[in-house]
Amino acid sequence: MARIIALDYGTKRTGIAVTDELQIIASGLTTVNTLDLIPFLTDYVSKEKVELIVVGEPKRLHNEASEVETQIEKFLGKLRGVLPKMPIKRIDERFTSKIAFQSLLDTGQKKKVRKNKALIDEISATIILQDYLAGQQ
Incomplete structure (x- = not known):
């Protein structure tokens, strides 16, 4: 088996999570800085066996696409250009940032840690990946 990568795409930063090889x-x-995301991913998949990239799909409460969706679609077009054989799946990511922040609160993290938006993005990507894995069982 190979790893699965999940992305919590943002206009400035993108959180990245990964499974172990047994998924x-x-x-x-x-x-990573979103501008550096494609080079990061191409480098990562050249070094690690990756079978799938899961990308969060931000939606509003009434199932409408959020404003960032247009940018995500552009990114996915570029990603498919550089990794044409890599399967990409989308998964609803509603509330992942709030869940990530709440998990920091629940674990007693200090305010300085809770303000670290990069950490929240990484935790959000992990939640997206956990949700994907749970849906596969």
């Missing part, structure tokens, strides 16, 4: 555990990997 059992989802772990936060990092947060």
